[in-house]
Amino acid sequence: MAMMDNKEFLISHIRNSFLTSDDTGMFEMIIDVDDHEQHRNGLASDSGMESSDNELSHSYDILPDMDFGAHRRRSNTAQRLERMKKQKRNQSKVKNIPWKDTNLQYYAEEKGHLFEKKDLSPLKWSDTSLISRLSEQLDSSASMGENPFIEYAKFDGKASVGVSTKKIDIFLTMVPPEDRPYPMTVVVIATAKIQDLVGLICWQYTIEMREPPLQENTDLYCLHIAEDDGEVDTDFPSLDSKEPVSKFGFTKLALVQKDVPANTNKPSVIVTVNVPHRGFNKFQVESMNIPMREILDKVLKRRKIKVRPGQSYNLEKQVEPGLPVDLDANLSSMDTLEFCLVREHSISGEKVEIDPVASKSGTRLFRQRAVTYDADSLASCDMLEEKDGGKSVFWLTYFGHDYKHHDFEADTDMCNEIVHKMNNILELRLSPVRKDYVAHRDKKLQKKRESFHKS
Structure with missing residues (x-):
């Protein structure tokens, strides 16, 4: 019973019994605190009996859940102490600077407006009621009306992830002349059909609030091949609306309204220019008063013909080969709409x-x-x-x-x-x-x- 009355023995026994099985680490911290207090109060003794008891206390009891063959796991207390040491090291690097009032007077004219007060009020008075800016935006967007082509928004490739898309520049023939050379870039998913692409173009056109507004029926529009400058290539028919977009490799197309001639509301005139052995080109002109020189420039531009120094081209009537036309005359004076492109000082069909x-040597007398x-x-x-x-x-x-x-x-x-x-x-x-x-x-x-x- 004397052993049971010895506090040091009881503490040693409790430590040996529970130290290795206490995952929380709380018990070890409590016992350590008691040991430190006992040492400070002179309770610990160096007698042989107490020393023997302390030595016995260092031999831990064998528990079923002990990890044989491995190092003892760190207790939570040791981990917390390590974190505390790290926090102290980090805090030692922090420098605290106290705020001190200064008596110096600040002049904005000399040092500028550093912390100028701004009016960030999101509200304003209107008819004795408060209206937020968000409400104003919602009201303005509601006044725009619903996009009639919203069903084609699903073909927008910019909003699709993980699908194949195609980027196409679309020239808009119904916009004002000054805006026609600038295409609208559209990204469409590759699985869409041409009629879906037409609807997507109309949807994006309406979203961007372009003018004039489009007809709500997409069947009134079609797509044509376009040149780099936006001119519609009328030599080829419009793209089949039932074909998939992936079938065509064109990067520039033109949106044309079917029931209105492209580029003009006036009756159009079609001029045909034959290029010997290289096919022909058709051009749509606004009136019969166009000079023949403009028609010549159109065919040279369409054919991408570069006029080299010493070369010149002209037009001949298809029914009158070998007789160049007057390029300063108007189309109305030609009595025909079909011509032939010829290069001057080249082989003609008549002679x-x-x-x-x-001779460069100059030795010939004649x-x-x-x-x-x-x-x-x-x-x-x-x-x-x-x-x-x-x-x-x-x-x-x-x-x-x-x-x-x-x-x-x-x-x-x-x-x-x-x-x-x-x-x-x-x-x-x-x-x-x-x-x-x-x-x-x-x-x-x-x-x-x-x-x-x-x-």
Whole structure:
């Protein structure tokens, strides 16, 4: 019983019994506090008995939940002490600066307005009632009305995540002329159809409050291919409304109202300009008073033809080849709406002019005269040989009293272009000279084949 009356023994026994099983750490902290107080009060003794009891107290009881083969886990108290040490280290880096009033007078004119008071009042008086700015915005947005194309907003690619989209510049033909060169960029999901894209364009057009307002029926609009400057390419029909957007690779399109001609409310005039061996272009003009020079500029721009120094182009009436039109005259004086683009000083369909180039050496005493041949007197135009340095030779066969030819040397590309044009002209005209020459040439080739087989 004497052992049970010994406080030191009881404390040691309790510590040994519960220290390793107390996860909260509260018991250990309490016992430590008691130990420190006992030492301060002189209660602890160095007697052999007490020393033996203390030594026994350091041998912990074996508990079922002890982690054999591993280090003892840190108690919560140790973790809290570590956090407290870290907080003290961080606090030592903080510098507190007390606020001190100063007697110096501050002049805004010298140091500027540093903390000037601003009027941040969100309310204002109106008809003896308070109206917030949010209420004003809601009222103004309600007055705009509902977007009639809201059902097509789901095809907006900017609001879609994880789906394939296409970015297209849309030129708007119904806006004022000064705004037409500036397209409206639309992002549409790739799975949408052309009719869905039309609705999305109308929806975004209305959202951006563009003028004039659109008709609420999307069937009244269609999409056409557009040039970089916004001009509608009328050579091709409008895109099929049932086809998917992913089928087309165009990055620039034009929104056109079906029941109103593009770019004007006046009756339109369609002008056709044929480009030899390269198709044709159709242009929509506002009136018959347009100068022919503007039509020429339109076709050069559409064809992206760069006029090099020394070159010039002109227009001829399709029914009157070889006769250039007056570019300063109006379309109304032409009596036709179909023309042909020609390059001056090039091969025409009626005649061929040959103007020899003067020799650079200057050793010739006589310069060869320029000659002109009617197209009906020409028999053939053929490539002769290709030389080094990108040069080639072709010859032009014509009929005088007999078949003769001229040899020409030029860049290979230029030779191929001339030979191609000449043969097209000869095939279209098919003059008697051309027929006789071809027949004579075919007979000679046939005789060579027969002699070759006999040998």
